[in-house]
Structures are given as structure tokens and as C-alpha cells.
Amino acid sequence: MKKLVFASHNLHKLEEVRSIIKGFEVVGLSEIGCTEEIVENGLTLQDNAKIKADFVLNRFALDCFADDTGLEVEALNGAPGVYTARFAGEGCSYRDNVDKMLRVMTGIQNRKARFRTVICLNMNGRQYFFEGCVNGEITTEIYGDAGFGYDPIFRPNGYDETFAEMASDVKNKISHRGMATRKLVDFLNGMK
Ligand code: IMP
Numbered sequence: 001m002k003k004l005v006f007a008s009h010n011l012h013k014l015e016e017v018r019s020i021i022k023g024f025e026v027v028g029l030s031e032i033g034c035t036e037e038i039v040e041n042g043l044t045l046q047d048n049a050k051i052k053a054d055f056v057l058n059r060f061a062l063d064c065f066a067d068d069t070g071l072e073v074e075a076l077n078g079a080p081g082v083y084t085a086r087f088a089g090e091g092c093s094y095r096d097n098v099d100k101m102l103r104v105m106t107g108i109q110n111r112k113a114r115f116r117t118v119i120c121l122n123m124n125g126r127q128y129f130f131e132g133c134v135n136g137e138i139t140t141e142i143y144g145d146a147g148f149g150y151d152p153i154f155r156p157n158g159y160d161e162t163f164a165e166m167a168s169d170v171k172n173k174i175s176h177r178g179m180a181t182r183k184l185v186d187f188l189n190g191m192k
Helices: 011-020 045-060 094-104 168-174 176-191
Strands: 002-006 024-027 064-073 112-123 126-138 154-156
Touching (some): 011 024, 011 168, 045 064, 064 176, 168 176
Antiparallel strands (some): 112 126
């Protein structure tokens, strides 16, 4: 089976994309011997996805894809966006971010938010981008303990549960990353 590198150390993400991408063996950064943290200092999700995919291409000469995700909260004018991972400060935990979001959103009625993922693929000397997005709302407290990141406080539109209360296959079906990954899969299938 052809190998495809996913430029991530995040085991949750790897598991999610592996369950969607069939026909390729998706390998993470540690499996190609890359232990470095890639510095994500782009100004957009697209920039950061490109930085990660280009890092693998330049350092390891391997075809690769990378994703970057942002949580965009309407009442915060789209923040934290590209700073989603570091919302509560450099080196913060998922829990720190969740706690900060609940604190910042206290008393705010408009709780509309969306997750947006951009995937950058470097393949056969060319570069491609795919995007996925899911609309929802920030809950007023934590619900569920599955998933990662902001999952316990993000409830997608049309559902009564947060991402952290859902089975992983349900989350993958509707999530930002699921949508972007399926676009990537369609593209890869079209290349065969
Ligand atoms: P990354 O830079 O793409 O790894 O994502 C930035 C941050 O967004 C992560 O540190 C997580 O806190 C959050 N995040 C990304 N994807 C998800 C998700 O599917 N659910 C909840 N939080 C996520």
C-alpha cells in the first residue's frame, strides 16, 4: 500500500484521518523519524498547513499532507482562529484553552462558532489545498470526555451533543477535518 505522510504528532488527528483515508498507509511524523515540533508561525490556517507540509518535503523529500484548524467565534470577531492552539498562552493545555473560552464567553448570548480546517497536500511536485468547515455553538459548560481540544464545548448545529459526547464516527462524518479529509480522498482517488 502506498505511504502518505500526515505532518502531525497528534494521535487523535492521526486516528481521525486514518479512519477516512483508505487505500493509503497514513504515517505520522514520529513514524518517519521526525521528532521536532514544526513552528507554526503563519498568519492564516493556509500558511500553517503549508509550513508543515513544506517542512516534510524539504527535510525528508516525501509527499505529504498537513492540516491546520482554527476555532472561529463570531462574538470574538473570528478569534482565536489561527491562534486556537495557543489561546490560553504558549504551552497551554487543552483544558486551559477550554477554561479560557468559557471564561471569555461568560454572559455572551451570541455563541455561534465554527471550526475550519485547511489541508495542504504536496504531491508529485505540486501543491493542493482542501477546506472543511462545521458551524455550531460554544456551550456554557463542559459536556463529554471523548475527542480532544475544544470538543467538550463545541456543539455542532443540528445536534444535541458536543463533539466530546459523540462516537468518533459521528464526529468524523460532520466535522471540519472529516470534510476536508474527504475532499483530499476524492482528489487522491481521482489521481489513481
Ligand atoms: P492544529 O494547529 O491544527 O493542531 O489545531 C489547533 C488547535 O485547534 C488544537 O490545539 C486544538 O485545540 C484545536 N482543534 C483542532 N481540531 C480540533 C477538533 O477536531 N476538535 C476540537 N479542537 C480541535
